[in-house]
Amino acid sequence: MTGLGWAMFELSQLRCFVAAAEELHFGRAAQRLNMTQSPLSRQIQLLERILDVTLLERTSRNVSLTPAGRVFLIEARRIVRLAESASLSARRVAKGDAGKVGIGFTAVSGYTLVPRIVTQARATLPNIELELREMVTSDQTDALLTGLIDIGFVRPPVERGEFNSILALSEPLVVALPLGDPRQAQSVLEPADLDDKPLIMYSRQGAGYFHDLLARIFDEAGVSPHYVQHVTQIHSMLGLVRAGLAAAVVPRSSMGLHPDDVQFRELTTTPEQPVELYMAWRRDNANPATEPMRRLCMEVMAA
Numbered sequence: 001m002t003g004l005g006w007a008m009f010e011l012s013q014l015r016c017f018v019a020a021a022e023e024l025h026f027g028r029a030a031q032r033l034n035m036t037q038s039p040l041s042r043q044i045q046l047l048e049r050i051l052d053v054t055l056l057e058r059t060s061r062n063v064s065l066t067p068a069g070r071v072f073l074i075e076a077r078r079i080v081r082l083a084e085s086a087s088l089s090a091r092r093v094a095k096g097d098a099g100k101v102g103i104g105f106t107a108v109s110g111y112t113l114v115p116r117i118v119t120q121a122r123a124t125l126p127n128i129e130l131e132l133r134e135m136v137t138s139d140q141t142d143a144l145l146t147g148l149i150d151i152g153f154v155r156p157p158v159e160r161g162e163f164n165s166i167l168a169l170s171e172p173l174v175v176a177l178p179l180g181d182p183r184q185a186q187s188v189l190e191p192a193d194l195d196d197k198p199l200i201m202y203s204r205q206g207a208g209y210f211h212d213l214l215a216r217i218f219d220e221a222g223v224s225p226h227y228v229q230h231v232t233q234i235h236s237m238l239g240l241v242r243a244g245l246a247a248a249v250v251p252r253s254s255m256g257l258h259p260d261d262v263q264f265r266e267l268t269t270t271p272e273q274p275v276e277l278y279m280a281w282r283r284d285n286a287n288p289a290t291e292p293m294r295r296l297c298m299e300v301m302a303a
Contacts, residue, residue: 009050011083014076016043017055021073024063074146081147085286098127099289102149104140105132108234109153109277111256113169116300125296128289136206144282150290151297152280155209165280168301170273171252172266173217176237178244179261188266191221198246199225206232214249217269238262251275 019029020040030037048055055069065073088099105114114132121130133149140152141160158165175189183193202211218225228246231237237248238259252275255264279297281290 009047011080013043013047013050014080016040017047018073018076018080020044020056020063021065021069021076024065026063074142077146077148082286085288088288099287100129100131101151101287101289101293102131102133102143103293104135104143104149104152104154106137106140106153106155106277107134108251108253109168110134112253113153113277113300116303117297120296120300121293125292128293130293137209140280144280147282147286150281150285150287151294154278154280156276156278158278158280160280162282162284163280164283165278166298168277168279168297170277171275172273173249173269173275174252174255174264175267176241176248176250176254176259177263177265178241178247179263180244181247181263183247183265184263186265188268190268191217191223194218194225194247194249195223197225198228200229200231200237200240200246200248201225201227202237203230203232213274217274220270 015033016029019032020026023029023032026037026041030040033040044056051072053068053072054066055072057064057066103114103117118130118132121128131149133143135143135149135152137152137154140149140154143149144152144163145160153168154165175183175194177184183189186193202208202214204211229240231240234250234254235257237250238254238257240246241248242259242262249267252264252266279294279301281294
């Protein structure tokens, strides 16, 4: 591939590739870009010839990214986002503070923190459009790197040198108990109350933060619950508690789901509020609307 090849691809080709890579379906990608499928396919083929690499594997049934395509997608998204940001920035100068901010959040933060941010943003930053994406922490990290989101609410640790971060909130853990569990007679539970008892646990893959947090608490307390099921999502966990499978340990904010036939009891831990959520953003974020939205988030967090 020559140096000239890099300079010859066009923004429209990158947009076609990004749409196809995200949708993994040429028809949906074409519809998303308000074009027909044939020109979209031609644009991607031309891009592949310019780069001299195959970006997408195509069969009669499936579209998938090649290893080269996965790597190229990261920078292609960033280039497209920067181009859009440059255009938006010029218009913002003329019409004032406006634009779009992408916010990623974990499922639990969607119960309490994110609704408060949305309410406050609609009242004080009405010209900024929020694009909300529920994502696990690892996906948010990738999305921040590629520019898919501007702000992420993530679980620690936040160790990327490209990011700034600040503690958004901390909260205690509670035990969700099924109907008829005798521990409902207690107002507060200790880790010892879970020893050798059936418990629904978090999966290491997909819920690693909560898995490691509970494993550490149980290890320090010298208790060994009997894990009857491993799941990823808290709402699924509470559904299994409601079904009577076993108890579960969840962050207090998940009580906002109000599941029927489930009782919650505080779990004594050290520290008292071990569940942490951080707000993270790229140091070199090029979206001018990010800063006022970040300030608003900090005000909501402080309240």
